[in-house]
Amino acid sequence: MLTPSPAAALSIEALGHAFGPKRVLNGVSFALMPGDFTVLLGLNGAGKTTLFSLATGLYAAREGTIRVFGIDLRAHASECLRRMGVVFQQPTLDLDLSVEQNLFYHAALHGLSRREAADRAAAEAERVGLGRERLAKARRLSGGQRRRIEIARSLMHRPRLLLLDEPTVGLDIASRQFLLDHVRRLCREEGIAALWATHLIDEVGDGARVVVLHKGEVLAAGAAAQLVYETRAASMRAAFETLVREREAA
Amino acid sequence: MRPVHYLRCLAGIVTREGLRFLNQRGRFFSALVRPLVWLAIFAAGFHFVLGVSIVPPYETYVPYEVYIAPGLAAMIQLFNGMLSSLSMVYDREMGSMRILLVSPLPRWFLLTAKLLAGVIVSVVQVYVFLAIARIWEIEPPWYGYVAVLPALILCGLMMGALGLLLSSAIRQLENFASVMNFVIFPMFFASSALYPLWHVKEASLVLYDLCQLNPFTHAVELIRFALYGRLEPVSAAVLAASTIVFLALAVYGYDPARGLIARRTAE
Numbered sequence: 294m295l296t297p298s299p300a301a302a303l304s305i306e307a308l309g310h311a312f313g314p315k316r317v318l319n320g321v322s323f324a325l326m327p328g329d330f331t332v333l334l335g336l337n338g339a340g341k342t343t344l345f346s347l348a349t350g351l352y353a354a355r356e357g358t359i360r361v362f363g364i365d366l367r368a369h370a371s372e373c374l375r376r377m378g379v380v381f382q383q384p385t386l387d388l389d390l391s392v393e394q395n396l397f398y399h400a401a402l403h404g405l406s407r408r409e410a411a412d413r414a415a416a417e418a419e420r421v422g423l424g425r426e427r428l429a430k431a432r433r434l435s436g437g438q439r440r441r442i443e444i445a446r447s448l449m450h451r452p453r454l455l456l457l458d459e460p461t462v463g464l465d466i467a468s469r470q471f472l473l474d475h476v477r478r479l480c481r482e483e484g485i486a487a488l489w490a491t492h493l494i495d496e497v498g499d500g501a502r503v504v505v506l507h508k509g510e511v512l513a514a515g516a517a518a519q520l521v522y523e524t525r526a527a528s529m530r531a532a533f534e535t536l537v538r539e540r541e542a543a
Numbered sequence: 544m545r546p547v548h549y550l551r552c553l554a555g556i557v558t559r560e561g562l563r564f565l566n567q568r569g570r571f572f573s574a575l576v577r578p579l580v581w582l583a584i585f586a587a588g589f590h591f592v593l594g595v596s597i598v599p600p601y602e603t604y605v606p607y608e609v610y611i612a613p614g615l616a617a618m619i620q621l622f623n624g625m626l627s628s629l630s631m632v633y634d635r636e637m638g639s640m641r642i643l644l645v646s647p648l649p650r651w652f653l654l655t656a657k658l659l660a661g662v663i664v665s666v667v668q669v670y671v672f673l674a675i676a677r678i679w680e681i682e683p684p685w686y687g688y689v690a691v692l693p694a695l696i697l698c699g700l701m702m703g704a705l706g707l708l709l710s711s712a713i714r715q716l717e718n719f720a721s722v723m724n725f726v727i728f729p730m731f732f733a734s735s736a737l738y739p740l741w742h743v744k745e746a747s748l749v750l751y752d753l754c755q756l757n758p759f760t761h762a763v764e765l766i767r768f769a770l771y772g773r774l775e776p777v778s779a780a781v782l783a784a785s786t787i788v789f790l791a792l793a794v795y796g797y798d799p800a801r802g803l804i805a806r807r808t809a810e
Contacts (some may be wrong), residue, residue, distance in 0.1 A: 351641060402555060404648070521737070
């Protein structure tokens with residue numbers, strides 16, 4: 294199991310949330326270490342988006358604790374948000390603005406100077422292979438390209454923790470693979486911790502860590518290979534199905 | 544976060560709002576056409592129907608077009624405030640509001656910056672309107688154009704803060720139609736924009752009291768007096784107080800721990 298640690302990039306302890314009488318998260322605990330690529334795996338309605346909304350401060354966490362590099366989100370939201378890059382499930386680019394203008398806007402929201410913003414926009418757009426589209430209107434980009442720019446944007450302020458909520462929804466196979474490879478590379482080469490929420494089991498991949506979320510509860514957390522071994526399953530898909538079946542039977 | 548970060552953030556939000564406005568030429572065009580239609584058609588029609596006696600700040604009888612011009616300037620700002628509110632609801636539904644709200648700067652600052660950006664856009668629109676309105680011989684003294692600037696900023700802040708408050712309370716984009724019915728029209732018609740309040744008083748005392756309580760009346764009067772280089776202190780005070788109340792309620796509405804946003808279901 295991943296255990297909370299003061300050195301963790303993200304540590305979530307006993308997190309719960311309810312919308313009125315409906316409980317959507319219950320006693321959720323897990324942690325991400327720097328450099329970890331962790332997949333938050335769950336079916337639609339498992340509570341992934343609620344967890345993201347709580348971790349980014351869009352909703353206030355009333356039960357449990359969220360810490361970013363040991364800093365309590367509730368007490369020091371600003372310090373936590375500075376260290377965090379976010380890609381939301383919904384597309385959030387301003388389609389009437391150019392790619393560069395979108396990146397500049399984000400940089401300004403994080404207090405970066407114009408020069409820093411220009412340098413980083415050029416570098417990040419280049420890294421996702423869209424350096425030549427910097428002046429194009431976001432509306433003219435394909436779905437996959439828009440997602441790439443959203444990842445570039447989330448890195449503009451050089452966060453050490455990256456939260457991505459179902460970033461590959463609606464994308465073709467090549468775009469999905471590009472995004473996965475890019476984020477995995479960021480984790481491996483730059484030590485960024487990434488939490489990648491998805492319902493697509495084949496995105497887990499080798500060497501990833503997994504947190505299985507089902508109906509608001511963590512069923513298992515750890516290295517993917519370890520989970521497959523512990524459930525005596527033949528694959529991650531079979532391990533996931535076993536975990537869900539056991540919980541439903543309990 | 545140091546003051547320079549706040550300034551950069553404000554500049555970024557203002558730039559984005561300006562770019563969006565320039566990119567949406569239809570919005571700019573309709574924002575100008577609306578008051579000009581009132582001026583060219585409505586005012587011409589009522590020119591001989593509505594007699595406007597000498598009321599301050601005017602020192603003589605004025606044509607009806609001159610009387611309603613400040614109200615139309617305020618109308619531009621009212622629509623702008625409500626459209627900003629609409630765009631906030633749209634942003635929230637479309638997700639781009641999240642990008643604003645995950646900025647490390649405090650939420651009250653982000654919302655105030657968003658408000659200021661809208662005010663700047665609305666002030667530019669009013670000046671363009673006032674320039675075109677000279678065709679109808681609406682020609683305040685030159686210093687009126689300078690004196691009206693702080694009045695327009697205060698009015699824009701009040702109406703933008705009201706728009707922000709509404710955007711925190713509106714659940715869905717579709718509900719925005721009711722804003723037209725229950726906010727824009729009552730505010731505009733129950734004010735001194737189209738007729739002097741002494742006319743209203745003769746018709747109904749209750750309506751007269753309502754008009755007096757309406758912050759939009761004070762926006763119109765502040766602009767009207769400022770255009771002739773005079774300050775209307777009661778209106779300025781009412782607008783300042785309304786702005787503070789609306790903005791405080793809007794910040795509360797957007798507070799994830801307590802406000803209206805927190806009570807919404809997400810999934």
